[in-house]
Amino acid sequence: MIEIIATFARWSQLTANLILFGSCVFLVIVGQQKAVFEASWTIRLEKGFPWLASVILLGLVGILATTTGEATGEVSNVWNPHAWFEIVQQTQIGYIWIARALLAVLLLSVTLVIGRVDRQRWHYGLCASAAALPLIAGTLMSHSSADEMSFGAVAPYALHILLAGIWFGALPAFLFILLNDHSKSDKTSNPTTVAVYLTKFSAIALPVMVLLAATGLMVTDRLVETYYHTLVASPYGWLLSAKLSILAIILVIAYQARYQWLPMLSKEDPQQSNVSAAHLRKWVGIEFILALLLVLLATILANTLPAKHTMIDNWPYPFRFSLNATWDEPNVQEMVWSGVALFFIALGTVWLGIRSNWNSTKKTLIPSLLGISAMAIALPPLAIEAYPETYLKPTVPFDVISISNGSQLFAAHCASCHGPQGKGAGVITDPEIKDPTDLLTEPHTTKYTVGNIFHQLSHGIPGTTMPGFSATLSEENRWDLINYLHALSRGFDARLLGSMIVPENPAIASPVFNYSAHNGSSGNLKDFRLQKNVLMVLFSWPQSKERFFQLAAAYDRIQALNTEILAIPIRALNEQELEQIAEIVPFPIITEGWSEIKDSYWLYRRVRTVPDLSGKGMFPGHMEFITDRFGYLRARWVAQFEGYGWQNVSAMTLQLTQLNQENEIMPPPGEHAH
Template identity: 65%
Template sequence: MIEIIAAVARWSQLTANLIVFGSCVFLAIIWQASNIQETPWMARLEKLFPWLAGITVIGLIGILATTTGDATGDVSDAWNPAAWIDVVKRTQIGHIWAAREFLAIVLLCAVIKMQGIERARWHYVLCAVLAALPLVAGTLMSHSSADEMSFEAIAPYAIHILLAGIWFGALPAFLLILLNLNKDIGRSATLAAVGYLQKFSAVALLAMILIMVTGVIVTGRLVDEKYHTLVSSPYGWLLDSKLVILTVILLIAYQARNHWLPKLTGMQNQERSDSVAHLNQWVRIEFALALVLVLVATILANTLPAKHTMIDNWPFPFRFSISAVWDDPDVEGQVWFGLALLTLGIATAWFAIRENTGGKTLKFLLPGAFGISSLALALPPLTIEAYPETYKKPTVPIDAISIVAGAQLFAEHCVACHGPQGKGTRPVADPDVRDPTDLLTQEHTAKYTVGNVYHQLSRGIPGTEMPGFADKLSEEERWDLINFLHAMSRGFDARLLGTMIVPETPVIGSPVFNYSASDGTSGNLKDFRLQKNVLMVLFAWPSAKDRFFQLAASYERIRDLNTEILAVPIHPLTDEQLQQITAIAPFPVVTEGWEEIKNAYWWFRRIRMVPDLSGKGMFPQHMEFLTDRFGYLRARWVAQFEGFGWQNVGALVSQVKQLNEEGEIMPPPGEHAH
């Protein structure tokens, strides 16, 4: 029940606020002389303003009440003013609500004050500004601001709302003018009224174009490339419904602008009356649909965004993926040809409607045939198999502990077929059965999501000897194994790394880990994000002694460059060895968690000249990894194969300086494989 009340409160408040804003913008645009105040439609419209402003004030109180009940978890608090006041005092949402309510009360006072006075254009400009302020303040409670309270995040949504108000809020004025045209008001008054409608049409066209542009920007932030959620989540279904309603509204608006409005001038009275009645009927439908659109938009604004939605049960046996199939034969040609047909169909329909020629054949039948043909050509090549788990999100983060656990499971269950390094080294004699997949050197991330791999790992792969492990491994163990496969694949990609970073090109996320160090510090690799680069030194003692003296001598210089050094042993250290190291090293030496770190980063050992793809592989006795402050592995030195390398501290320092000059190119790596 409280959800229904909340939806009604949000919808009524937003609708009333938008109408006051849009109507005032419209009146400011069409204002020409004081005699406009004498028109009946103007008087009727202005009488609505105090009521609409009052609904805005009352609707915000309803929003506070229902928000309080939701925030406290006690529905009865929705009817408890003391609880409301507590929320207003103690929470950021309450502070924003108080600002919105204050601005709404100011708006109410302003529209009451405007009643009965001699008005000028600036009165409506001021009223529009006052009506815009509660709308803009409301965007501070949106999903856009919840993710990031910044101008870049909030501005597109605020502009989107204001543009919607310019279009939707002026529709009541449009309807009142049409009702006035049904009366015999004289030719000059008729032409003036038609002029107002044409001005609205021009402004509404520009507003609608910008609404769609800002809508794409806002949706892009809230979907964040998880486009599959548009057909598999409540947010997606609401957005789809909104787009369908908007499409119908656009069709009505197009007909009104290009067909009915031009007929209002130069007609006889009876013909004009019929045209006005026809236009009035369809604009009423447009306004009714707009009210539904605002309702859907308010529900959408309070629905979990697509990018945060977890799809554990994908409803379709297929999905579309350009990246997975684009390199397959003939795919590119079919897709481009299909898009060409679609463009031809749109162009045909546009020409026929614009020139009013060709009848239904050119306007609908031929474009429809082109559209269906384009879909039949372009979509099948982009279709790949999907499973209920295709978009399932991992429940285990991809960290060093999970990677090491997955490596142990791989050795126990998978090495016999896929080989110790995942190369799929054991061929199958039966020609009808596929050989084991090369998990190391073949790319799988485009065609196989982690959910797909989870499905195959759980249920097996038909046509192969790959069994299902759902009855042998727990869900957590299966995710550990998948995390290991991703680390192994990333490790193979890391062969392209060297002692020189590739500028502005972060690709490989550094596996995160927990640690405790000799100096009493402890934490997680993520603790350094957005603050410091990390030079991680995997070493064997005492062979690394000279390198430690070198790093110790340069430590202050490196720290001044916003970079920390973490030393990680690859063999157990005795107390005596640890004392020797700490006597030299002023930087932290990892004493707990070192084994997981070593075993996880072992997969990042390969270089181009030594691919190390057969057998168990070797472990270099000294490796250093440079992770930037955003969490990406940017450079690596394998002392055994890459010579002098970072023993020239000047070369290391130049790489760190280059990292410090870079901004955030892409968000830090996610905690889960994807």
């Protein structure tokens, strides 16, 4: 029930605000002659302005009441003004609500004032400006601003709302004009003058709708990002599709009004003029009703979980489209480009039909058949098999605890077939059964989502010896295995890392971890993001003793380069050893969490010269990694295989200096594998 009240409150205040804003903009556009403001339809329209402003205020009260009930989890607080005031005084949502309420009061004051003075064009411009402010303030509570309260995040949505107001808010004014008594003795109401008003506004409606579509795409892209599959399998996507379908109908009506009925309205033939006016009254009325429904859907959509945050637990289709997975397959590019070419031909027939005055059946049927044929040619080659779990998101974060647990599970359940490094070393004697997959060196990320791999781990792979583990491994353990495989693949890519960073090329995310150190400090690797680079030193004792003396001597210099050092042992240290190291180094020595960190970062040990490190003797005794302040591995020195390397401290500090000069190239990596 609260959701219904909340939706009605949001819809009513937004609808009233859009109408008030758009009507004032309409009056500014058509009001070049003062006589317009004396017309009966203008007076009737203006009388509704204070009422619309009052609806905005009442809607805001409803929003505050229902938000309080939802935020506190107590239905009774919907009717508790004391609880409202607590929300207003203690939350960011409350502060924004105060701003919206004050702006709505200002708007109400403006509408009352202009109703008591001689009407001037600039009065309506002032009213439009006042009506725009609550709309803009409302965007601060949108999903766009929730992710990032910045001008770049909020501005497209604010512009989208204002453009929607210019179009939607003008429809009531259209109706007031069309329903008015078109007496020829009234210059402002005769059909010719009315046609001038409507044509004048209709001329700017096209660029408004183009900009409305462009800003809508920008907002949608921000809320969808790369998760386009959610548009056909989530409430957000279904609502968006319904909204776009209604918009398409509205655009068809607007096109007919602009190019067919409006020109007839100004004809000298009274019969044609009356027929045109009747059509306009009917269809603009329908357009307004559809617009009200469109605003309702937009209101619900604005308060629905965005597509990029939606969890698709059960993908309903047996296929999905993937350009990356299919593009290099035989004949795919030719088929796709042929379909694209045919689609543009279909668009061309739309233009040709308009220019050649085809009848409506021909004008609709030919482009539709060509468009359907284009999709039938271009889309099937891009389709690949999918499972119910294909777009399932991991429930276990990609961190060293999960990776370390996954490595143990891999050794127990998978290494016998795939080999200790995942290279598919098992021998299959049956020629009809596929050999175990090489999980290390072969790319799998384009054809297989993490959800696909989860499905295969759970249910097995037909035609192979790969069994399903749903009965023997918990869901969490299966995600741990996937995280390990992900780290294994990243580790193979890490052979391209060296002691010199590749400028502006962050590619490999650093697995995150929690730690506690000998000096009482603790935290998470993510704590350093956007603040400091991290030099991680995986060491043996006492073999790394000389290197520690060197790092201790350069510690102040390294810290001055916005970098922290974390020392990570590769075996357990006793108290005596820990005391010996602590006497040398001023930086943290990790005492809790080191085992999982070591297990995970050893996967990143491969180097160009020794790309296939295997066996106990090939695990380096000393490695160092530089993670930049955005969470990416940028350089690595393996003392056993890469020579003098960072023993030249100047060479290392040069890398840190270069990292500090880089701005954010990619956002920090997410918490889960993808």
